[in-house]
Amino acid sequence: MEEEGHSSGEDFVVRRPPVAPMMEGEEEVAGPSSNKRSKRQSSPTHQTPSVKLLPVEKKKHPLAPTGYLNPPGTKDTEKRKSVTSTSSAREDDDFEPIPWYYFPEEEGEIQDEGSGGIYIRTGELAEEFEVRYSGGASESRIGKIKTEEGVDLIRKTILQLVGKDSPSAPELDIEESSPELIFTQKEEGLTDDERELLFTKIFEAGGRVPVVDKPDWNLIIHKAPTTGIIHLCIESMRRQAGGDSEYRAYRLCTKENCYQYQRTTASAVLPKCLSHKETLINTVMGVTPYEERNTLVRIHVKFLNSVRLNSSDSETKHETKLHMSKTISTYQTWKDYCATKEVHPIPKEISMHHYDNEQDALKRLALESTIGMMMKLAPGTMPFINLDAVIPFSYGMEDEIDTRLKELGMHLKILRKLKPEENVAYPFPGQYLLGTPAADTQKPEKGTAFLYTITSREMWYFGWSDTPDFKIRLDGRRTDGASEYKRITEARTYPPGINAPTLTCSLLAKCADKDKETIEAKMIISGYIAYLLGLRNPLRPQNRSARCYSTNKCVLLSLIGPGAWSEICQFIKLFWRVEPMLGKFEKQLRSKNRVKMDEAEEQSDGEDESSEDEDYNPAKDMHNQNESSESDVGLFTDAESVASGSNGSGSDSY
DNA sequence: CTGTCAGGTTGTAGATAGGG
DNA sequence: CCCTATCTACAACCTGACAG
Numbered sequence: 252m253e254e255e256g257h258s259s260g261e262d263f264v265v266r267r268p269p270v271a272p273m274m275e276g277e278e279e280v281a282g283p284s285s286n287k288r289s290k291r292q293s294s295p296t297h298q299t300p301s302v303k304l305l306p307v308e309k310k311k312h313p314l315a316p317t318g319y320l321n322p323p324g325t326k327d328t329e330k331r332k333s334v335t336s337t338s339s340a341r342e343d344d345d346f347e348p349i350p351w352y353y354f355p356e357e358e359g360e361i362q363d364e365g366s367g368g369i370y371i372r373t374g375e376l377a378e379e380f381e382v383r384y385s386g387g388a389s390e391s392r393i394g395k396i397k398t399e400e401g402v403d404l405i406r407k408t409i410l411q412l413v414g415k416d417s418p419s420a421p422e423l424d425i426e427e428s429s430p431e432l433i434f435t436q437k438e439e440g441l442t443d444d445e446r447e448l449l450f451t452k453i454f455e456a457g458g459r460v461p462v463v464d465k466p467d468w469n470l471i472i473h474k475a476p477t478t479g480i481i482h483l484c485i486e487s488m489r490r491q492a493g494g495d496s497e498y499r500a501y502r503l504c505t506k507e508n509c510y511q512y513q514r515t516t517a518s519a520v521l522p523k524c525l526s527h528k529e530t531l532i533n534t535v536m537g538v539t540p541y542e543e544r545n546t547l548v549r550i551h552v553k554f555l556n557s558v559r560l561n562s563s564d565s566e567t568k569h570e571t572k573l574h575m576s577k578t579i580s581t582y583q584t585w586k587d588y589c590a591t592k593e594v595h596p597i598p599k600e601i602s603m604h605h606y607d608n609e610q611d612a613l614k615r616l617a618l619e620s621t622i623g624m625m626m627k628l629a630p631g632t633m634p635f636i637n638l639d640a641v642i643p644f645s646y647g648m649e650d651e652i653d654t655r656l657k658e659l660g661m662h663l664k665i666l667r668k669l670k671p672e673e674n675v676a677y678p679f680p681g682q683y684l685l686g687t688p689a690a691d692t693q694k695p696e697k698g699t700a701f702l703y704t705i706t707s708r709e710m711w712y713f714g715w716s717d718t719p720d721f722k723i724r725l726d727g728r729r730t731d732g733a734s735e736y737k738r739i740t741e742a743r744t745y746p747p748g749i750n751a752p753t754l755t756c757s758l759l760a761k762c763a764d765k766d767k768e769t770i771e772a773k774m775i776i777s778g779y780i781a782y783l784l785g786l787r788n789p790l791r792p793q794n795r796s797a798r799c800y801s802t803n804k805c806v807l808l809s810l811i812g813p814g815a816w817s818e819i820c821q822f823i824k825l826f827w828r829v830e831p832m833l834g835k836f837e838k839q840l841r842s843k844n845r846v847k848m849d850e851a852e853e854q855s856d857g858e859d860e861s862s863e864d865e866d867y868n869p870a871k872d873m874h875n876q877n878e879s880s881e882s883d884v885g886l887f888t889d890a891e892s893v894a895s896g897s898n899g900s901g902s903d904s905y
Numbered sequence: 906c907t908g909t910c911a912g913g914t915t916g917t918a919g920a921t922a923g924g925g
Numbered sequence: 926c927c928c929t930a931t932c933t934a935c936a937a938c939c940t941g942a943c944a945g
Binding site for chain 3: 910
């Protein structure tokens with residue numbers, strides 16, 4: 252039309268429409284075809300309020316090929332854009348989060364004296380130590396096609412229309428029919444001709460066919476008013492506040508044999524549901540409230556999303572941001588944070604990483620979350636609010652962790668090894684039992700919980716229990732890190748003379764019931780820090796254990812409050828006889844030592860500057876329960892005369 | 906001006922995993 | 926096997942923009 256219409260353009264854009272008070276009641280409005288169902292207040296409970304059906308097409312586009320509604324060459328169009336505070340935040344590419352840097356509370360009295368930093372391991376990370384965390388939407392979950400009632404009924408309606416439902420109809424009617432049953436039979440979906448027939452039938456019916464057994468749902472052929480693209484849609488009722496209703500068109504997924512209607516975009520010529528868009532993307536994002544200007548607030552999300560084939564980067568990015576804000580709004584910690592604010596915070600990305608592989612995304616999530624945990628632990632002076640609920644620990648990325656911490660001014664390292672005569676107080680409420688005679692006489696007691704560790708020649712795991720004995724702790728039914736470790740390592744084949752690692756449960760302490768989770772969390776983090784520092788199993792004789800991994804997979808951040816770091820340091824001193832520290836890492840220092848450090852990083856492979864002893868070589872470890880009795884004896888009677896709870900009998904079941 | 910569309914929000918049930 | 930916390934999916938609700 253008139254191309255000079257630009258004059259009219261922006262003048263009116265600004266005009267705000269008078270928000271229609273829908274509930275006023277006059278909404279009977281005779282829309283295109285809304286004559287029936289108009290009584291609103293008359294019917295008692297679930298009356299059919301005033302509704303309006305959507306306009307439908309009476310015939311398909313004349314140029315559309317058989318089985319399709321739009322002419323060949325119809326292009327997907329941009330969604331219509333609208334500008335809101337959220338959308339402008341989303342598009343603000345210059346956004347910078349509040350910087351955060353580690354300034355120790357107590358001025359660096361300790362000069363760099365640490366003997367060793369994070370121990371960087373080389374080689375493949377063994378399966379039993381891999382990052383694990385089930386949070387976030389994953390392929391395993393999303394891949395499952397929902398057998399939601401409506402989808403089945405849509406399917407049934409369509410198959411009936413094209414006369415294909417006779418063989419499978421009985422099954423479909425059975426409420427309990429298993430999903431596999433429904434979705435495995437005759438999976439080819441409709442052919443072009445059948446689809447053409449479907450369209451014809453719908454047009455013959457006036458463009459609208461009711462969905463079987465689903466009142467107020469219709470199958471319609473509808474043209475998107477903005478883009479003009481014609482789609483097969485499900486018209487379903489949307490109840491509005493005040494008892495009014497409206498019908499809304501959801502595009503049906505155009506993948507053969509799929510009848511889902513959620514997450515399909517109206518601007519696509521062939522809209523697809525989440526699982527049928529061509530490209531699946533695992534995304535990890537760091538997110539912060541856009542408006543916050545004083546305190547760094549951060550949360551991480553991981554989710555699976557999908558985009559159409561050949562989506563542009565900017566399109567993908569846009570979709571991802573939209574999905575992030577939807578996802579994050581359901582996170583409890585984010586909601587709680589929002590509740591403390593007068594204006595509802597807008598989530599804004601700090602970082603965004605895409606992966607085609609879920610495990611890679613998980614590694615990224617773990618790395619970012621773990622760094623966030625260290626920031627929360629650090630007794631620094633800059634405020635920081637960490638909204639992550641669960642921290643999946645990062646394993647196998649020691650180098651990256653070290654670098655990232657240093658970028659933040661944090662240097663995790665070993666300050667010193669304790670002298671044998673040095674006494675360390677147990678930092679948690681309750682009683683430390685390891686190595687004391689009392690450890691052997693503990694009985695279950697109401698209101699009392701016990702803390703324990705499970706160790707092997709290459710790992711440790713911390714947990715709590717209601718009972719002080721561990722006879723069935725490793726009976727294989729559970730899915731925790733220690734049980735998985737046992738399962739995986741025992742299934743492996745070893746060279747002659749080497750056996751699967753022996754697991755030993757040791758009673759550590761007891762406490763009041765209410766304290767068990769917080770103490771456990773701090774012990775778990777201690778174990779993780781000890782792993783980063785490359786410490787060895789202190790319950791085994793010198794040189795009879797590797798630099799151990801921690802096999803706890805996650806920790807709840809809510810259990811960690813101020814002061815946790817010093818308790819954790821204290822516990823590491825007690826259990827490992829090593830004092831860790833979070834030193835200040837100065838940038839100047841870094842550049843001073845730049846060359847040296849770069850070299851070190853380059854060939855860091857397994858060299859660790861400070862360690863006296865050779866690295867543990869599992870192949871040389873003759874320890875195993877079956878043949879050498881001495882080793883276990885040695886374990887329990889080593890220099891520190893460690894008593895090991897009542898576990899003796901617990902571990903003889905291999 | 907009016908009603909529709911779609912993005913943004915909110916609330917809830919069910920699934921899952923990790924604890925014992 | 927049971928219990929609990931958490932997250933997802935779903936569905937409903939709210940609202941701004943804009944097409945007609």
